[in-house]
Amino acid sequence: MTIHDLRTRHGDASDGNADQVGGRLSRVDGPAKITGAAKYAVEQQLEGLAHAVLVESTVPAGKVHAIDTAAAERAPGVLLVLTPDTIPPLKTASDWFGTPPPDVPYCPLARDIAFSGQHVAAVVAESFEQAVAAAALVKVSYDEAPAIADLSDAKAGDGIPIDMMTKEWGEAEAAFAAAPVRICAAYNTPREYQAPMEPHGLIAVWQGDRLTVWEPSQWLDGMARTYAEWFAIPFENVRLVSPYIGGGFGSKALALSHGAVAASAAKMLGRPVRLVMSRPQTFTGYGGRAATRQTVTLGADRDGKIQSIVHRGVNETSMDGMWVEPLGSVTSIMYATPNFSSKQNVVRVNSVVPGAMRAPGENPSAFGIESAIDELAYEVGIDPLEIRLRNYAEQDPHARKAWSTRQLREAFAAGAETFGWSKRSAQPRSMRDGNQLIGWGVAAGTYPVRRAYGEALVRILADGTVEVESSSIDMGQGTYTILAQTAAESLGVPADNVVVKLGDSRFARAGVTGGSRLAGIMTGAVHKAAGAALDQLVGLAISDPRSPFHALQANTLVVSAGRIASPRGDGPEVSIAELLASVGADQIEAKGDTMPANSTAEDRYKAYTTIATPLSHTDGDYSRHSWCAHFIEVRVDEDFGTVRVSRVVSALDSGRLYNPKLAESQWKGGIIMGIGQALLEEGIVDRRHGRIVNNNLADYLVPTNADIPDIEVISVGIPDLHSSVLGGKGVGELAIVGVAPAIANAVFHATGKRVRDLPITLEKLI
Numbered sequence: 159m160t161i162h163d164l165r166t167r168h169g170d171a172s173d174g175n176a177d178q179v180g181g182r183l184s185r186v187d188g189p190a191k192i193t194g195a196a197k198y199a200v201e202q203q204l205e206g207l208a209h210a211v212l213v214e215s216t217v218p219a220g221k222v223h224a225i226d227t228a229a230a231e232r233a234p235g236v237l238l239v240l241t242p243d244t245i246p247p248l249k250t251a252s253d254w255f256g257t258p259p260p261d262v263p264y265c266p267l268a269r270d271i272a273f274s275g276q277h278v279a280a281v282v283a284e285s286f287e288q289a290v291a292a293a294a295l296v297k298v299s300y301d302e303a304p305a306i307a308d309l310s311d312a313k314a315g316d317g318i319p320i321d322m323m324t325k326e327w328g329e330a331e332a333a334f335a336a337a338p339v340r341i342c343a344a345y346n347t348p349r350e351y352q353a354p355m356e357p358h359g360l361i362a363v364w365q366g367d368r369l370t371v372w373e374p375s376q377w378l379d380g381m382a383r384t385y386a387e388w389f390a391i392p393f394e395n396v397r398l399v400s401p402y403i404g405g406g407f408g409s410k411a412l413a414l415s416h417g418a419v420a421a422s423a424a425k426m427l428g429r430p431v432r433l434v435m436s437r438p439q440t441f442t443g444y445g446g447r448a449a450t451r452q453t454v455t456l457g458a459d460r461d462g463k464i465q466s467i468v469h470r471g472v473n474e475t476s477m478d479g480m481w482v483e484p485l486g487s488v489t490s491i492m493y494a495t496p497n498f499s500s501k502q503n504v505v506r507v508n509s510v511v512p513g514a515m516r517a518p519g520e521n522p523s524a525f526g527i528e529s530a531i532d533e534l535a536y537e538v539g540i541d542p543l544e545i546r547l548r549n550y551a552e553q554d555p556h557a558r559k560a561w562s563t564r565q566l567r568e569a570f571a572a573g574a575e576t577f578g579w580s581k582r583s584a585q586p587r588s589m590r591d592g593n594q595l596i597g598w599g600v601a602a603g604t605y606p607v608r609r610a611y612g613e614a615l616v617r618i619l620a621d622g623t624v625e626v627e628s629s630s631i632d633m634g635q636g637t638y639t640i641l642a643q644t645a646a647e648s649l650g651v652p653a654d655n656v657v658v659k660l661g662d663s664r665f666a667r668a669g670v671t672g673g674s675r676l677a678g679i680m681t682g683a684v685h686k687a688a689g690a691a692l693d694q695l696v697g698l699a700i701s702d703p704r705s706p707f708h709a710l711q712a713n714t715l716v717v718s719a720g721r722i723a724s725p726r727g728d729g730p731e732v733s734i735a736e737l738l739a740s741v742g743a744d745q746i747e748a749k750g751d752t753m754p755a756n757s758t759a760e761d762r763y764k765a766y767t768t769i770a771t772p773l774s775h776t777d778g779d780y781s782r783h784s785w786c787a788h789f790i791e792v793r794v795d796e797d798f799g800t801v802r803v804s805r806v807v808s809a810l811d812s813g814r815l816y817n818p819k820l821a822e823s824q825w826k827g828g829i830i831m832g833i834g835q836a837l838l839e840e841g842i843v844d845r846r847h848g849r850i851v852n853n854n855l856a857d858y859l860v861p862t863n864a865d866i867p868d869i870e871v872i873s874v875g876i877p878d879l880h881s882s883v884l885g886g887k888g889v890g891e892l893a894i895v896g897v898a899p900a901i902a903n904a905v906f907h908a909t910g911k912r913v914r915d916l917p918i919t920l921e922k923l924i
């Protein structure tokens with residue numbers, strides 16, 4: 159069954175025209191996902207499938223002394239036991255910037271241990287159960303070395319300065335010293351995990367020197383490049399397939415060592431191999447959000463005008479990799495200040511290298527600055543909303559450029575009005591309902607408009623239906639749906655007649671789905687490809703002697719609801735299928751891309767397989783960002799210190815919305831994740847063993863329905879043509895930014911207690 163077969167008509171008349179960009183078409187992949195017809199990567203049924211299971215280090219630092227595989231090799235069904243000594247060496251792949259790699263072999267199983275949970279061996283067996291049983295028989299001994307468990311380990315030190323993160327203007331320290339009002343506080347966020355429903359995993363199969371990998375992926379072309387480089391085969395020889403993804407949140411953008419293990423095993427055995435991470439392995443097989451610490455100092459006038467911001471940040475990285483979580487990103491643009499300084503260090507600890515998790519950088523950055531400005535508001539006795547307006551940045555204070563669009567003032571106004579902010583009583587602990595202390599908090603958020611390139615292919619078939627192909631992906635954001643709407647609008651056909659095919663690296667190329675850029679890029683590419691297909695169609699209709707329009711001698715025709723006619727309404731009107739039949743064409747096909755016209759094949763390869771972002775958000779005359787304001791009510795039980803979020807109103811500026819229904823859903827998802835971050839989520843490290851202890855979804859808490867109140871989201875965006883072809887800005891990550899500080903600010907208003915360490919758990923309140 160295809161998505162198309164399962165499609166039902168959704169939306170109603172009040173939802174705008176679902177066949178156009180901006181209409182509220184429901185997710186076209188929804189029925190396939192909820193009926194089980196959608197096949198996820200590791201659900202492929204392949205002849206001769208073997209099953210791999212990983213063995214992980216149980217110590218955080220040192221060397222593998224020896225691996226005894228004898229018992230595992232004798233276990234029933236075992237086909238192969240891989241260790242650093244038996245797995246064939248691969249080539250080191252370039253990093254995601256495309257930096258040429260050192261010419262040293264790469265071994266995906268570790269001899270040198272950098273963290274607990276590192277893959278040291280793997281067992282492949284006829285069945286999954288046999289592989290699990292045999293993996294338990296692999297005996298690994300270690301020469302253990304002292305480890306640095308986390309940021310608060312006394313041995314961790316101040317870390318390494320990352321000079322490229324330094325942002326400075328004016329005389330920040332001196333202005334702070336001279337300011338009549340001074341605020342200085344430290345804000346911490348713990349390790350957090352993406353926790354997608356679908357764990358990481360893959361099926362790898364070789365045919366000669368061609369590798370096919372079914373693997374959930376936010377970046378088919380980038381991952382294909384890595385596999386190709388590891389195995390020293392041409393890029394074109396790798397096919398990545400990922401039509402459905404059970405969430406990624408940043409964690410599924412890269413090919414990781416477990417993929418190399420599975421592909422190696424498949425090659426050695428000449429059989430397809432499936433490897434699926436256990437839930438605990440998803441906490442160490444790749445990194446979540448880095449733990450962060452920030453100090454924010456604000457110097458201000460008595461009327462709350464900021465004179466200086468001094469910001470220092472630190473994030474955890476690993477011993478064997480580098481992750482910088484840009485902590486000064488919101489700090490440097492949210493408010494106007496004549497004096498500013500932000501610097502950042504990273505500290506190496508024995509953990510897996512942290513990674514991208516929904517709004518890396520912006521998210522913890524906003525927790526610092528949006529908490530600090532709230533503290534300043536109380537210090538000077540000004541309403542927290544008013545102080546934000548007094549310090550409103552009329553242009554980008556760092557880039558010193560005009561905003562492309564910044565509807566943040568409108569967001570504050572619309573959010574405050576709907577929330578009823580004017581009824582707030584200023585004093586902390588002044589609002590209650592029985593034994594529940596009520597608090598109202600506000601915070602702003604932002605995310606840059608990241609721009610890059612994409613290609614799409616549009617095909618009009620003989621029966622008048624349309625296919626769109628792209629190697630971009632849909633992990634739940636709505637790509638299938640908005641691209642169907644874009645093609646439908648551009649071609650003048652119903653969205654029901656458009657089948658969008660994504661998630662196959664054989665399709666027209668796309669870069670990484672990260673940084674909330676895909677929708678803007680791909681609507682642009684599909685718009686262009688569909689426009690080219692329409693030109694061909696109309697060209698045929700006008701010029702082909704067999705066309706019913708030939709005699710009309712028109713210079714253009716219009717297509718609407720799948721039917722072609724002259725714009726004046728004279729002459730015939732036929733369906734696309736009828737026209738194609740009359741001129742004897744089986745199909746029309748056009749490719750469109752958003753690359754500059756003179757791009758070479760090499761430019762294209764780089765654009766789609768690396769993240770060397772070609773277009774900065776401050777390119778040219780403008781600084782481009784999405785914006786939001788969150789208004790949140792909490793209820794804190796006075797006796798138990800339990801916090802419940804009871805109301806959320808958020809107003810958001812993502813420019814023009816391609817599909818408001820889906821954008822609202824994305825925003826709500828971000829807000830829900832922000833509630834989890836504020837109240838529940840925390841990777842807890844056992845310092846004795848340098849290991850994450852709550853490595854499962856019973857102990858690592860994410861919000862459930864019962865934790866989430868009604869959330870109201872309001873769009874205040876206007877089309878921003880400096881940001882994308884169709885005027886939209888990023889949606890996917892924006893809404894998580896600012897939720898945690900809005901909750902922390904509400905908790906302060908409720909209780910008079912300022913919590914600067916996430917999550918806000920009850921022991922911090924009583």
Ligand code: MCN
Binds near residue numbers: 407636
């Ligand atoms: N959209 C819109 N109007 C716009 C922009 C977007 O209507 N102007 C809607 C569209 O439905 C589009 C969606 O919002 O499909 C997201 O668009 P965009 O902001 O461009 O983000 P991406 O498509 O690049 O998606 C990636 C982004 C990121 S980086 C993370 S992390 C994240 C997120 O999306 N992970 C998600 N949202 C997620 N949603 C789900 N369900 N699962 C994840 O793993």
Ligand code: MOS
Binds near residue numbers: 376408671672
């Ligand atoms: Mo999103 S963290 O940029 O994949």
